[in-house]
Amino acid sequence: MASVDLARREFLRFLAGSPLLLAALPSRAAEQLVTPVGRSSDSKSSAALLTSAAEAINVFDFEAVAKRKLSPAHYTYLSMGIQDGFTLRANREAFGKVKLRPRRLMDVRDLDTSTEILGTKLSSPIVLSPAGAQKAFHPEAELAVARAARRKDHLQILSTSSSNSIADVATARAAPIWFQLYTSRQWPVSWFQMQEAEQAGCPVVVLTVDQVGMGRNRDSLHRFRRRQNPECQTCHQSLGEKFQRTTDRLGIDLRDVIQDTLILDWSVVDRIRNETSMKLVVKGILTHEDARLCVEHGVDGIVVSNHGGRAEDSGLATIEVLPEIVDAVKGRIPVLIDSGFRRGTDVFKAIALGASAVCIGRPYLWGLAAFGQDGVESVLTILRRELETIMIEMGTRDLKSINRNHVRVASGRE
Ligand SMILES: Cc1cc2nc3c(=O)[nH]c(=O)nc-3n(C[C@H](O)[C@H](O)[C@H](O)COP(=O)(O)O)c2cc1C
Structure with missing residues (x-):
C-alpha cells in the first residue's frame, strides 16, 4: 500500500513539473491530480510519506513534516500568530481577492x-x-x-x-x-x-x-513556560551567552539588557x-x-x-x-x-x-x-x-x- 502511494507521489511530482504533460490530460482529471482539495489534509498525508525534500510537491508539504519533527514548543513558536489569528488568516485569504x-x-x-x-x-x-x-x-x-x-x-x-x-x-x-x-x-x-x-x-x-x-x-508562550522542563532551560540560557560575548567587546554590562x-x-x-x-x-x-x-x-x-x-x-x-x-x-x-x-x-x-x-x-x-x-x-x-x-x-x-x-x-x- 505504502509503495503504491509512493509511486503515486512520484508520478504527481513529475506531473507538477511538467505543464506540457498536464495539458495532455482532460482538465478535470489534471486538476484532481495536482490541486490539493484542502491544504491541511493534503499536507497531513504528505507528512506520512515525505522521506526527502525532493518528494515535496508544494511548500505546504514541509509544514507537516516540520510539525512532526519539532517539539510542540518550537513548532508553536514557528507557526503561531498573535492572539486570535485574524491577521495570520487574512494574509492568506486576501490573495483570493x-x-x-x-x-x-x-x-x-x-x-x-x-x-x-x-x-x-x-x-x-x-x-x-x-x-x-x-x-x-x-x-x-x-x-x-x-x-x-x-x-x-x-x-x-x-x-x-x-x-x-x-x-x-x-x-x-x-x-x-x-x-x-x-x-x-x-x-x-x-x-x-x-x-x-x-x-x-x-x-x-x-x-x-x-x-x-x-x-x-503570549497565551502560547506562557502556557509552554508553565510546562518548561530543564532541557529547555539549558538551551534558552545560551541566548544570554550571546549577550555576554557582546559585553566583553563593548565594555558594558549587558546581562540585564532587554532587546x-x-x-x-x-x-x-x-x-x-x-x-x-x-x-x-x-x-x-x-x-x-x-x-x-x-x-x-x-x-x-x-x-x-x-x-x-x-x-x-x-x-x-x-x-x-x-x-x-x-x-x-x-x-x-x-x-x-x-x-x-x-x-x-x-x-x-x-x-x-x-x-x-x-x-x-x-x-x-x-x-x-x-x-x-x-x-x-x-x-x-x-x-x-x-x-x-x-x-x-x-x-x-x-x-x-x-x-x-x-x-x-x-x-x-x-
Ligand atoms: C519563527 C519566526 C521568527 C521570526 N523572527 C524574526 C526576527 O527575528 N526579526 C524580524 O524582523 N522578523 C522576524 N520574523 C518575521 C519574518 O521576518 C517575516 O516578516 C514573516 O515570517 C513573514 O511571514 P510568513 O512567515 O507568513 O512568510 C519571524 C517570523 C517567524 C515565523
Missing part, C-alpha cells in the same frame, strides 16, 4: 526573473526573511539556510536574534547578506551590532519597527542613517502615512510586513495594503513585501501591485525544520518554478513587464 488577468500569445522565451535592489543583484525576487533562533528548527540553523541561499542564489536577511554570528553566516552565503536590526534600550548594543554587520560586508540594515510590545502569542523596541521613534531612524554607511530599509510598514514618512526621513527601502501575523491582530493583510504604499512612495524607493506568501502566484500578484521583491518566512523555516539545507533548497526550487510557470501563463517574460493590468483587485462586494 486579487485576481489575475492573463495575456495570451506573448513571446515568453528567455524568461528572466532577475532584478536589482539597492545595489544587490538578485536572480529571483524571492528573498529569505529574517527569522530568529533558527537552532530551534535545525542544528545547522542559519548556516544551512545560507548554504541553500548560495546554491539557489537568493538574498538572505539575517535576524538580530540569529543563532550564528553575522560573520559566519556571511561566509557560508559567500555573497552579501542583509542584516535585520531589533534596536535595544541601550544604543551601544545596536551600534555594535551594526558595526559587526558592516564588517561582515552587509550592504543593508533592515530595521524592524513592529512587535514593539514584543507582540508574539526590545519600546523606545523606537523616527529619531532612531535618523540616528541609524547618520551612524551607519549601510543602506536603511524599514520593515513593518502598513500605511501610506508611514510610507511617506519613510521617504521624508531618507529611508532607502520599505518592507510591507505584519510579521507574518505575529505583531498585532489587525486583520489587515499585507497584499491588501500594498497598493496604497506603492502609490505613496511613487517609485522613489523600493517596496518589498512579506507575510503569507506560499505560492509563485502570490509572488506574481505582489510584483503586479508594485513590489520589487517578496520575502518568505515560514515556508523556508518549514523546509529547514524538515530536511535542513535540502529542505530550504527545495522550497526555493518549488517557488521559483511556480513563479516561472505563472509568468509564462500570464505572458510576462521578465519582472519589468508585470504590472497592475495583470491583476484585478476585488472590491469586496464580489
Whole structure:
C-alpha cells in the first residue's frame, strides 16, 4: 500500500513539473491530480510519506513534516500568530481577492526573473526573511539556510536574534547578506551590532519597527513556560551567552539588557542613517502615512510586513495594503513585501501591485525544520518554478513587464 502511494507521489511530482504533460490530460482529471482539495489534509498525508525534500510537491508539504519533527514548543513558536489569528488568516485569504488577468500569445522565451535592489543583484525576487533562533528548527540553523541561499542564489536577511554570528553566516552565503536590526534600550548594543554587520560586508540594515510590545502569542508562550522542563532551560540560557560575548567587546554590562523596541521613534531612524554607511530599509510598514514618512526621513527601502501575523491582530493583510504604499512612495524607493506568501502566484500578484521583491518566512523555516539545507533548497526550487510557470501563463517574460493590468483587485462586494 505504502509503495503504491509512493509511486503515486512520484508520478504527481513529475506531473507538477511538467505543464506540457498536464495539458495532455482532460482538465478535470489534471486538476484532481495536482490541486490539493484542502491544504491541511493534503499536507497531513504528505507528512506520512515525505522521506526527502525532493518528494515535496508544494511548500505546504514541509509544514507537516516540520510539525512532526519539532517539539510542540518550537513548532508553536514557528507557526503561531498573535492572539486570535485574524491577521495570520487574512494574509492568506486576501490573495483570493486579487485576481489575475492573463495575456495570451506573448513571446515568453528567455524568461528572466532577475532584478536589482539597492545595489544587490538578485536572480529571483524571492528573498529569505529574517527569522530568529533558527537552532530551534535545525542544528545547522542559519548556516544551512545560507548554504541553500548560495546554491539557489537568493538574498538572505539575517535576524538580530540569529543563532550564528553575522560573520559566519556571511561566509557560508559567500555573497552579501542583509542584516535585520531589533534596536535595544541601550544604543551601544545596536551600534555594535551594526558595526559587526558592516564588517561582515552587509550592504543593508533592515530595521524592524513592529512587535514593539514584543507582540508574539503570549497565551502560547506562557502556557509552554508553565510546562518548561530543564532541557529547555539549558538551551534558552545560551541566548544570554550571546549577550555576554557582546559585553566583553563593548565594555558594558549587558546581562540585564532587554532587546526590545519600546523606545523606537523616527529619531532612531535618523540616528541609524547618520551612524551607519549601510543602506536603511524599514520593515513593518502598513500605511501610506508611514510610507511617506519613510521617504521624508531618507529611508532607502520599505518592507510591507505584519510579521507574518505575529505583531498585532489587525486583520489587515499585507497584499491588501500594498497598493496604497506603492502609490505613496511613487517609485522613489523600493517596496518589498512579506507575510503569507506560499505560492509563485502570490509572488506574481505582489510584483503586479508594485513590489520589487517578496520575502518568505515560514515556508523556508518549514523546509529547514524538515530536511535542513535540502529542505530550504527545495522550497526555493518549488517557488521559483511556480513563479516561472505563472509568468509564462500570464505572458510576462521578465519582472519589468508585470504590472497592475495583470491583476484585478476585488472590491469586496464580489
Ligand atoms: C519563527 C519566526 C521568527 C521570526 N523572527 C524574526 C526576527 O527575528 N526579526 C524580524 O524582523 N522578523 C522576524 N520574523 C518575521 C519574518 O521576518 C517575516 O516578516 C514573516 O515570517 C513573514 O511571514 P510568513 O512567515 O507568513 O512568510 C519571524 C517570523 C517567524 C515565523
